Amino acid sequence: MELNLLTIDAARSAIQERKTTSMALVESFYARIQKEDSAIGAYLTLTRERALEQADRIDRLAAEGKPLPPLGGVPVGIKDVMCTRGVRTTAGSKILENFIPPHDCTAVARLEAAGAVVLGKLNCDEFAMGSSNENSAFHPVRNPRDLSRVPGGSSGGSAAAVAADMAVVTLGSDTGGSIRQPASFCGVVGLMPTYGRVSRYGLIAFASSLDHIGPLAKNVKDTASVLRTIAGRDPMDSTSADVPVPDYVAEIDKPVSGLKIGMAEEYFGDGLDAEVRKAVEDAIQSLAKLGCDVVPVSLPHTEYAIPTYYIVATAEASSNLARFDGVRYGYRAKNARTLAEMYRRSRDEGFGAEVKRRIMLGTYALSAGYYDAYYLKAQKVRALLTQDFDGAFRKVDAIVTPTSPTAAFQLGEKANDPLAMYLADIYTVTADLAGIPGISIPCGQTREKLPADWLADSW
Ligand code: GLN
Numbered sequence: 001m002e003l004n005l006l007t008i009d010a011a012r013s014a015i016q017e018r019k020t021t022s023m024a025l026v027e028s029f030y031a032r033i034q035k036e037d038s039a040i041g042a043y044l045t046l047t048r049e050r051a052l053e054q055a056d057r058i059d060r061l062a063a064e065g066k067p068l069p070p071l072g073g074v075p076v077g078i079k080d081v082m083c084t085r086g087v088r089t090t091a092g093s094k095i096l097e098n099f100i101p102p103h104d105c106t107a108v109a110r111l112e113a114a115g116a117v118v119l120g121k122l123n124c125d126e127f128a129m130g131s132s133n134e135n136s137a138f139h140p141v142r143n144p145r146d147l148s149r150v151p152g153g154s155s156g157g158s159a160a161a162v163a164a165d166m167a168v169v170t171l172g173s174d175t176g177g178s179i180r181q182p183a184s185f186c187g188v189v190g191l192m193p194t195y196g197r198v199s200r201y202g203l204i205a206f207a208s209s210l211d212h213i214g215p216l217a218k219n220v221k222d223t224a225s226v227l228r229t230i231a232g233r234d235p236m237d238s239t240s241a242d243v244p245v246p247d248y249v250a251e252i253d254k255p256v257s258g259l260k261i262g263m264a265e266e267y268f269g270d271g272l273d274a275e276v277r278k279a280v281e282d283a284i285q286s287l288a289k290l291g292c293d294v295v296p297v298s299l300p301h302t303e304y305a306i307p308t309y310y311i312v313a314t315a316e317a318s319s320n321l322a323r324f325d326g327v328r329y330g331y332r333a334k335n336a337r338t339l340a341e342m343y344r345r346s347r348d349e350g351f352g353a354e355v356k357r358r359i360m361l362g363t364y365a366l367s368a369g370y371y372d373a374y375y376l377k378a379q380k381v382r383a384l385l386t387q388d389f390d391g392a393f394r395k396v397d398a399i400v401t402p403t404s405p406t407a408a409f410q411l412g413e414k415a416n417d418p419l420a421m422y423l424a425d426i427y428t429v430t431a432d433l434a435g436i437p438g439i440s441i442p443c444g445q446t447r448e449k450l451p452a453d454w455l456a457d458s459w
Pocket of ligand 1 (some may be wrong): 178
């Protein structure tokens with residue numbers, strides 16, 4: 001049995017049936033990390049002690065013949081924007097390099113309560129701002145499918161860890177595509193739930209009206225198991241939805257025949273790589289063969305999604321990141337003579353270039369003279385984008401699009417061109433702005449053997 005290749009159910013039953021132990025599984029994942037991760041760079045912190053304690057708990061249950069919880073003994077990795085009590089949580093930033101939170105993120109606590117074993121914290125773009133993982137203050141992550149390429153971002157570590165068999169599943173966060181795009185670049189499944197479906201308590205905020213926590217895994221079923229575990233109302237997050245959580249796993253085997261699949265021409269226009277287009281079109285054909293009805297839909301405001309996203313997200317970021325001032329927690333500049341100098345230098349020395357760019361853009365968009373022209377306008381366009389989806393979902397059950405216009409690009413290729421990097425988010429930011437869910441599923445390979453993915457959004 002190849003322990004590193006097990007899915008959730010296979011891992012749990014192997015431990016339950018005593019074909020292996022949770023301890024052996026954890027050790028085999030740490031051995032794999034030890035061997036592979038110096039070249040990939042997915043993990044920032046390993047939580048060996050916490051993992052072994054949990055593994056021991058699970059092994060005792062199995063030894064006593066008691067039924068294991070749904071994720072009993074499953075090794076997972078957590079994007080380093082989710083707080084873990086007593087474990088360093090950096091958000092990929094120097095400003096939080098030594099931050100040890102006093103609390104657990106609800107999603108992480110729910111995973112552990114369901115028996116999952118946290119192996120460690122995963123690298124990401126600083127404060128989840130980026131599409132390539134090159135904005136981590138520590139080191140970039142490399143794509144396990146081709147080490148000269150980026151794994152995508154901002155949840156690059158989360159996608160790379162799953163792709164390189166260094167975790168069974170991981171948690172990522174998605175504000176403008178950061179679960180789905182890295183999943184696509186690394187050839188794994190990435191699910192962004194509906195806004196409010198999963199509590200954001202303990203997630204280090206980037207843009208609160210857009211932030212989502214969700215799973216990355218080797219297959220759709222494992223994302224469903226994780227979602228079933230982490231979803232649901234949490235009194236610690238007033239925006240978490242008080243809606244019952246269905247059994248997503250039980251729904252999975254239902255046939256797709258009869259489903260209406262929307263195809264939006266706005267997602268197949270200029271800039272879409274020909275090989276990615278072909279792979280997605282073939283996937284749509286396969287759905288048609290399985291009995292889906294493919295229906296054209298129109299999402300006419302798509303062309304405004306990027307500017308809208310980069311105003312709303314930066315405005316919220318500028319406000320959320322005001323808390324990092326060197327006073328309450330995080331990095332504090334040495335030898336400042338005045339309070340104002342201490343604030344200024346702490347932020348200047350603690351934040352990286354992209355984070356500063358976002359804070360400046362957002363502060364500008366919110367400033368008194370420009371608020372109506374930028375922020376208010378962006379909110380109005382956001383409503384139009386949402387209406388586009390409302391209209392489409394009156395006709396179809398799901399919309400299939402490419403996840404990213406291209407497969408994974410080379411490290412350094414777009415690092416000095418922020419606009420090119422922003423434009424590549426075109427197919428993902430719309431779902432975040434509209435609050436709808438989205439899943440990226442591998443559907444083929446380019447000639448260079450890089451994964452291409454399609455993305456389904458459904459109501
Ligand atoms: N690439 C987008 C950005 O840089 C998305 C980030 C995210 O979803 N966290 O903002």
